[in-house]
Amino acid sequence: MTENQIFDYVREHPDQRVKVALVDIDGVLRGKYISTEKFFSVIHSEMGFCNVVFGWDMADVAYENSQYTGWHSGYPDAPARIDLSSFRMIPWENNIPFFLCELIDSPQHSAAVCPRNLIEKVIDRAQKSGFTPFFSQEFEWFNFEETPASVHEKNFQNLKPLSPGMFGYSVLRSTLHNDFFKSLFSDLGSFGIPLEGLHTETGPGVYEAAITYSGILEAADRAVLFKSSVKELAYKQGIMATFMAKWDERLPGCSGHVHQSLWDAGASKNLFFDEMDEQRMSATMRHYIAGQLHCLPFILPMFAPTINSYKRLVEGAWAPTTLTWAVDNRTVALRALPGSKKSTRLETRVVGSDVNPYLAMAACLASGLYGIQHQLALQEPTIGNGYADVSYGRLPGSLHQATEAMKHSSIAIELFGETFVKHFVASREWECQQYGRVVNDWEKRRYFEII
Numbered sequence: 001m002t003e004n005q006i007f008d009y010v011r012e013h014p015d016q017r018v019k020v021a022l023v024d025i026d027g028v029l030r031g032k033y034i035s036t037e038k039f040f041s042v043i044h045s046e047m048g049f050c051n052v053v054f055g056w057d058m059a060d061v062a063y064e065n066s067q068y069t070g071w072h073s074g075y076p077d078a079p080a081r082i083d084l085s086s087f088r089m090i091p092w093e094n095n096i097p098f099f100l101c102e103l104i105d106s107p108q109h110s111a112a113v114c115p116r117n118l119i120e121k122v123i124d125r126a127q128k129s130g131f132t133p134f135f136s137q138e139f140e141w142f143n144f145e146e147t148p149a150s151v152h153e154k155n156f157q158n159l160k161p162l163s164p165g166m167f168g169y170s171v172l173r174s175t176l177h178n179d180f181f182k183s184l185f186s187d188l189g190s191f192g193i194p195l196e197g198l199h200t201e202t203g204p205g206v207y208e209a210a211i212t213y214s215g216i217l218e219a220a221d222r223a224v225l226f227k228s229s230v231k232e233l234a235y236k237q238g239i240m241a242t243f244m245a246k247w248d249e250r251l252p253g254c255s256g257h258v259h260q261s262l263w264d265a266g267a268s269k270n271l272f273f274d275e276m277d278e279q280r281m282s283a284t285m286r287h288y289i290a291g292q293l294h295c296l297p298f299i300l301p302m303f304a305p306t307i308n309s310y311k312r313l314v315e316g317a318w319a320p321t322t323l324t325w326a327v328d329n330r331t332v333a334l335r336a337l338p339g340s341k342k343s344t345r346l347e348t349r350v351v352g353s354d355v356n357p358y359l360a361m362a363a364c365l366a367s368g369l370y371g372i373q374h375q376l377a378l379q380e381p382t383i384g385n386g387y388a389d390v391s392y393g394r395l396p397g398s399l400h401q402a403t404e405a406m407k408h409s410s411i412a413i414e415l416f417g418e419t420f421v422k423h424f425v426a427s428r429e430w431e432c433q434q435y436g437r438v439v440n441d442w443e444k445r446r447y448f449e450i451i
Contacts, residue, residue, distance in 0.1 A: 010097045018035075020033075020082060020100075021101065023224050023358060025427050027356030046081055051078035054423070057431065061434070063427065065426045067426070083101065089191070118359065118362050119365075120217065122365050123216055133260065135220070135259065135364070136196075137357055138256070141230065142241070142242050143206070144160055145160045148240065162180075174200055187233055194211070203251045204251070245312040246308055249311065253312030254353035255353060257347050260346050262284060272285035291369065291370040294367070298405050300405070302359040302363040303348070310398050331387055332382050403425055406428075
């Protein structure tokens with residue numbers, strides 16, 4: 001739609017309200033409904049969002065270690081703008097208009113803490129170098145025949161999965177709760193999140209969806225909205241969807257693999273493809289992969305942001321543990337997929353489903369550009385089992401280790417700026433502190449009687 005067509009749609013919608021949201025540091029949509037009148041009063045200027053959305057964690061507990069905001073600042077409103085290009089209609093809410101927002105720099109507020117602002121800065125860097133990034137993300141997630149109330153009543157124990165057993169790529173299991181399965185295709189498509197594919201994965205009640213590729217900002221918008229939309233559509237069917245990286249230690253974890261390629265300024269030529277190369281990989285692609293491998297140990301929290309993320313990154317569980325790459329190998333961190341001039345791409349397999357897509361894609365692109373800028377040489381590919389190839393080291397094994405590496409890294413600051421890195425690192429330190437205070441069920445079973 002043109003700008004005028006969008007305005008006409010908003011003006012004429014019978015609900016006379018608009019839904020707006022921005023994305024916090026954890027990738028959670030934080031939003032509200034505003035009246036049509038309010039929308040037109042702010043669309044060409046700015047609106048206020050309480051800056052606590054970047055000053056608390058996913059449980060709404062205020063950070064005690066944040067410089068951006070806190071009790072010391074009084075949690076004022078931060079200026080934000082509505083991005084007209086993000087316009088969508090929500091099919092499961094009477095097609096009411098929806099828009100994404102992002103922060104605006106002001107003397108009192110830095111927009112650097114806003115994940116959507118961060119990815120736009122990295123995109124601008126790519127475009128100034130003559131690159132057009134195309135990205136997409138795929139997600140795995142578990143589904144349960146539960147509601148928010150029942151999950152809490154059961155204390156997150158003994159939940160009933162949507163389907164029993166291990167049955168990946170099952171044509172049979174997809175007929176169970178087929179209304180939900182169909183709505184994921186149709187409603188998400190109507191909401192501007194087209195899917196390339198959807199199938200069951202191995203594990204009880206697990207689905208996997210691949211979102212259609214696009215320009216990187218649109219890809220990140222789609223991925224952010226996908227996670228929230230799946231949960232909303234699940235609610236309507238009496239289903240709970242979770243994007244935890246590792247729901248159960250006995251089952252595989254849930255990935256959020258990011259696919260990416262760089263095209264020329266006119267978006268007409270895939271710069272990762274080289275027909276003359278034996279592997280059909282260009283020098284640009286090799287430098288890009290080398291950059292990700294080089295930077296990965298110092299930016300891992302942007303790919304694996306929670307305590308739970310590192311329960312997924314274990315050997316033999318379809319998630320990488322080493323600093324490795326190879327062609328079409330699912331045991332390595334970076335899986336190169338050289339093919340045709342249209343399809344040649346890189347798959348970053350470190351990323352979990354619990355990720356903030358803006359941060360994961362920004363990290364992929366920024367580290368890849370770093371490799372191109374510094375003309376980094378690509379190490380030899382892994383042959384066979386990536387878990388056994390420790391030639392170039394292992395990934396940090398916990399959020400604490402990964403956060404410490406990022407905190408003391410000059411590379412992270414070079415890629416993302418000091419303001420963002422300080423805020424993000426503080427939020428990950430807070431996550432570790434919150435976990436460290438808790439006495440969990442494992443400790444009780446382990447120590448209560450015996451010790």
